[in-house]
Amino acid sequence: NAGVTQTPKFRILKIGQSMTLQCTQDMNHNYMYWYRQDPGMGLKLIYYSVGAGITDKGEVPNGYNVSRSTTEDFPLRLELAAPSQTSVYFCASILPGEAFFGQGTRLTVV
Amino acid sequence: GIQVEQSPPDLILQEGANSTLRCNFSDSVNNLQWFHQNPWGQLINLFYIPSGTKQNGRLSATTVATERYSLLYISSSQTTDSGVYFCAVAYPEGGSEKLVFGKGTKLTVNP
Numbered sequence: 001n002a003g004v005t006q007t008p009k010f011r012i013l014k015i016g017q018s019m020t021l022q023c024t025q026d027m028n029h030n031y032m033y034w035y036r037q038d039p040g041m042g043l044k045l046i047y048y049s050v051g052a053g054i055t056d057k058g059e060v061p062n063g064y065n066v067s068r069s070t071t072e073d074f075p076l077r078l079e080l081a082a083p084s085q086t087s088v089y090f091c092a093s094i095l096p097g098e099a100f101f102g103q104g105t106r107l108t109v110v
Numbered sequence: 111g112i113q114v115e116q117s118p119p120d121l122i123l124q125e126g127a128n129s130t131l132r133c134n135f136s137d138s139v140n141n142l143q144w145f146h147q148n149p150w151g152q153l154i155n156l157f158y159i160p161s162g163t164k165q166n167g168r169l170s171a172t173t174v175a176t177e178r179y180s181l182l183y184i185s186s187s188q189t190t191d192s193g194v195y196f197c198a199v200a201y202p203e204g205g206s207e208k209l210v211f212g213k214g215t216k217l218t219v220n221p
Contacts, residue, residue, distance in 0.1 A: 033209055042196060042213040050206040058208065059111065088151065094209060096141055096200075097158035104151055 003027065004093050006102030013081040013109045021076040021105050023091030031094045032074040033058075034066065036087040037104075043090060049074055081109045112137045112201050114212035122218045123187050131182040131215045133197030140200045140207060142173050144182050147194040147214070156182070156195075187219045 007022045025032065030051040035043040035058075045058030049068040063085060065077040078085060086109045091102040113136040123129055133142070141160040147153050157164050157171040159180065164171055168187075173180040184191055194214040200207050 031207065035211070043198075043211040045208060045210060048206070048208060054206070056204065056206055056208075059210070090153065092153075092209075099143060099145070099153075099155050099198075099209075101153040 004091055004100045004102040006089075006091050006105055008105060009103060010106050011108070013078070013107065015081060015083065015109060017081050018077070018079050019081070019107075021078075021089055021091070021107075023074045023076070023102060024072050025074075025093040025100065026072065027093060027100065028071060029093040029095055029100075030071065032068070033092045033094060034064075034074070034076045035090045035092065036060065036085075037090060038087050046076065046089075078107075083109050085109050111203075111208075112139070112199060112210055114197060114199055114210055116195075116197055116212035116215050118215060119213065120216045120218075122220065125187060125189060125219055125221050127187050127219075128183070128185045129187060129217070131184070131195050131197075131217075133180040133182070133199075133212055135178050135180075135197075135199050137178070137201065139175070140202060142175075142180050142200070143198045143209075144171055144180070145196040145198060145211075146191075147196065149193055153196075184217075187217075189219045189221055192217055192219045 033048040034046040047066040089105045144156040161175045198211045
């Protein structure tokens with residue numbers, strides 16, 4: 001039981017490049033979330049999903065896209081990277097009473 | 111959307127001291143959770159506590175849902191308690207459930 005797996009752990013992007021942050025969970029949870037954490041700040045909700053085929057915007061969705069074709073996978077896509085997207089990104093799989101976070105992806109846009 | 115406010119933003123303690131962290135929220139919630147982010151960035155579940163009181167070792171938490179606040183108590187603090195403590199609330203929106211975090215309380219426990 002691996003829990004929540006995020007890849008990559010680190011990435012440097014140039015302005016305007018695109019990339020996909022991968023998130024996979026093996027617990028068959030319906031609820032999955034993507035957050036970003038800026039230095040010294042709390043976690044801000046980007047997108048979330050309550051099940052395969054269903055996604056919703058969070059607090060800061062601009063510049064990101066998600067998809068949820070399976071229960072296990074919830075990738076986050078950056079289409080045109082901007083310096084403001086430099087942050088640490090966390091994926092989470094959550095049930096009431098349980099929350100499992102990935103190790104985080106530290107993204108720098110230069 | 112719902113507002114989640116945590117206080118104090120920073121707290122410095124000597125090892126062995128006790129502390130109380132507070133989380134206020136602006137509307138009714140489905141549940142509330144406390145997390146600890148250690149100095150390496152890892153997020154760890156502490157409590158799932160939509161109401162009432164729970165205890166786990168030196169930590170305990172109380173949520174008074176009717177008054178929209180929760181408290182996290184740390185007794186006999188240790189240096190390993192250092193890190194950031196987050197409160198997160200889940201509330202219904204559009205048929206699903208958002209989980210929103212406060213800005214956290216940064217705790218430093220000195221030896």
